[in-house]
Amino acid sequence: MSILLEAEHLTKIFTQRGKNPFKAVNDVSFTLKKGETLGIVGESGSGKSTIAKLLTRLTDITEGTLKFEGKDITRLKQSQLKEVYGDIQMVFQNPVGSFDPRRTLGDGIGESLRNRGMKKADVEKRVAELLEQCGLEKEYAKRYPHEVSGGQCQRAAIARALAVKPKVLICDEATSALDVTIQKQIMELLEDLKEKNGLSFIFICHNLALVQMFCDRVLVLYEGKVVESGIPDDIINEPKEEYTRRLVDAVLS
Incomplete structure (x- = not known):
């Protein structure tokens, strides 16, 4: 598999x-392959969410290099980042807070399409398709964030x-x-999207059980550093670091 990130x-x-x-993040290196x-x-406080913001360039990188499909995107600014935002998207922990409360869900979903010059009728059609793909009826486009679960x-x-x-797709504690x-149900949706769309995921989570179910590889962060990495089954069944053992015990207890 080719390296994406x-x-x-x-x-x-x-x-x-x-x-x-x-x-907050201390000399972290990794790769993400296509479909992985x-x-x-x-x-909390280990640096997970800061890494997510670095990968999406919502926060500037102090040191190090970030490449996407071989292109250095470490120092890209403003308009140069438009292409990056098309390739890398993030799903946040607080779904209601991630939408503008004064606008409908359909407006929020279609915003990026309008910004790319798509016509109104085409945006509405695409929004309905996306809602259906994610298990919601098209009528949800007319609802406001506070009107849904x-x-x-x-x-x-x-x-x-x-x-x-x-x-x-970067999921930053998207289910917590x-x-x-x-x-x-959300994990089943993500798994379905992974299979049908060929997406690659960065799945940021504090729940090792979910990681074991969904991920191909895992990094364990402590105080901004990677203390252990590998296949989830190996990390959970035979953790090498005391910190990882404590995380595993917290899940199993």
Whole structure:
């Protein structure tokens, strides 16, 4: 499989006046191949979400290199990032908060299509197709975020991410705000999209059980550094690091 995304020595340092610099991501390297799902796990504050923002260029990289399909995208700015946003999309933890409360779900899903010059009728048709693909009836396009359940809103958020036909979907704790039953349904949807669309995933999660079910490889983060990596079954059944053992025990206990 060809490599889609390549991160080399990614580092992010946050600075704040009167405080010591904080290294949220510390020399992290990995690759993502076409059709692969890479899990990133770790407790809160381990750097998972910061990595997601670095990969989508929502946050500038302090040190290191990020390449997509061999092209260096580390320092791209503003209009240069439009192509990147077409290839890499993110689904956030809080589905309701990720939509504008004053606009319908259909408006939110179709925004990227309108920005690319698609005609109104074509946008409406595409939005209906995306909703159906994600398990929602086309009537949901007329609803507002507060008018639907968390699971329905997350389905709409996934539909929005798929609108520009990305090659990589980054799920940043995309199921953690949902109850167990809805979480299972969303995971089944992601698995279906992976098979039908040939998507590659970065699956950021603190739940090793979900990672074991969904991911091909996994990185374990602790204080911004990768402390262990490998196949999920190996990591969970025979963890080498004490920190990983604690994560596994937290799932099994």
